[in-house]
Amino acid sequence: KMEENTNTSKSQKELPHLVIATDNFIPRRDGITRFLTTILPSLKENFNITIICPDFQENNINIEGINFVRIPFKKKYFGDFKPVKFSSNLIKKTIMKADLVFSQTLGPIGLLSLYHSQKRRIKTVAFIHSIDWKLISNTTGEFFSRKIIEFFVKIIAKKLYKKCTQLIL
DSSP states (O other): OOEEEOOOOHHHHTSOEEEEEOSOOTTSOSHHHHHHHHHHHHHHTTOEEEEEEEOOGGGOOOOTTEEEEEEOBOSOOBTTBOOBOOOHHHHHHHHTTOSEEEEOOSSHHHHHHHHHHHHTTOEEEEEOOSOHHHHHHTTSSSHHHHHHHHHHHHHHHHHHHHTOSEEEO
């Protein structure tokens, strides 16, 4: 089940709409989650925010003044990472309302968010927290398949990152 949670106030509607796309969020505790929870209070002052993130079901949190679009998980794990489903239509619908898209990863949510926003010439900022092609390829078992995956993910990452308005390293 895909869920949209909207709780906007009148003052938020006048602010530019920022969509934050992340494949990692609370309750998961990692560097991306910590970064986002640290900057959200200051971003809320200047933007109407929607976060596209995984649907952790009973562990979801809501933050006052922030809208959430939650994407369900696949059943399979890749290493210690359980990716979300490729929900292109829901992500596309959310991106269409954005003035700016801020991607945190190149997992399914980040990748589709960058793709849809760049296709519509919406400004994009990507925070490169890690070397995605290395992380993704390391979740596969065999050396040969790791090298093939790394090769293709690197091509996709370069293509998306070249079209970003801003990169943060």
